[in-house]
Amino acid sequence: MFPTGATTRRGVVRSAVLAGAALLLADGATPAQARQRQRSRATTGVTLRLPRPTGPYPTGVTTLYLVDRSRPDPLTPSIPVRELMVTVFYPAHAVHGRPFASQMSAMAAGKFPETAAAIHPGLPTSGVDWAATPTHSYAGAPARPGRRRPVLLYSPGGGDPRAMGTGLAEELASHGYAVVTVDHPGDAGVVEFPGTSDGRPEPWRETVFRGDPRMDPPLFRTVIDTRIADIRFVLDALEALAAGRNPDAAGRPLPEGLGRALDPRRVGAYGHSAGGTTVAEAMYEDRRVRAAVDMEGYLDHPAEAPGRVGELYPVARHGVDRPLLLLGTDGFPERRQLERSWSAMLAHPGGRTDRRRLDRAAHGVFTDYAAFVPQLASAGLLTAEDRIRLVGAVDPVVSVPWVRHHVRSFFARHLPAPGA
Structure with missing residues (x-):
């Protein structure tokens, strides 16, 4: 057995419930306003809401289009270069009058x-x-000046976009980090690019997956190898950005002060599922990656x-020899298979790997589906059984703060942000 949020983290869960109730009413809607929105959904469709960040800083957001000309695309060999899209979230200032970006x-x-x-x-x-889902980040806002900030990279689960x-x-980011979410084209469901390259006639790429890549060992190996190379290339691009160069392959302008806000010597990474394996x-x-969080990702082929x-x-x-945190759930159907590689990781001497589990939860709880799926169920667009299968029965006022707490406190210990 290992610690769970329900039995050994009572203080965390209690504060999670109190904070969660507020953050899930992210736009301050009253119950009457919420009912009015529900009546209007028949014609406009449901608008989902992201939980509000809890940190002291407003956040800015921008995207980067990165092209690795040293390798062809491993998942679409007809494309002679590897293209990536990333989103950068960062502490911002001078945000008045700027629009929130869409998710x-x-x-x-x-x-x-x-x-x-x-x-x-x-x-x-x-x-x-x-x-229609707005973020809480201001598009293109200037980066907050001051000391350089640790950089955290996020690798999503297989088939999921970085937006989730x-x-x-x-x-x-609201607690002082620069966070870079990475799409892995050909793996992520759909990736939009700002232009076209040789061999890609459309400004987007869809996933090549037609089932679970774990059922296809050569494909799984290619996917993870490709993701690792992507992460290392993104680190190269961020080093260029921190040195004052613009790595965007389309030459699009950067938010003011963004490069000066990054500290490429203090890098962490976190990922979900295949992204957990990757990081x-x-x-x-x-060795540039100094700490990592694996959210229910296999550590074996x-x-x-x-x-x-x-x-x-x-x-x-x-x-x-660097810190690794393993976050899991009791509702992951393949947890027995996961256990073998995680146990091997935990058995190494030195105590640099730790493990936590969230009960009454399922695999998707580490993503924005933790907040979205209950909203979909309340709107009648998803069954109770599907909710449990996707994120578990745990309430988002518990699960969202629990995941945030464990990831943020881990990086606060090992890569503290200025003022964190």
């Missing part, structure tokens, strides 16, 4: 329902205005044949 662009939102329902059966394919990590990214192994392979066990990733086989 998704209109194009991405239009394609999202089909790809999301394929990855997560039970999600509605209609009835939601995915383009917005809530946690905003939370961390743990990236930390093993690249899938078995090559029935009755066999998969090879452990080097991070689990050899251990690592």
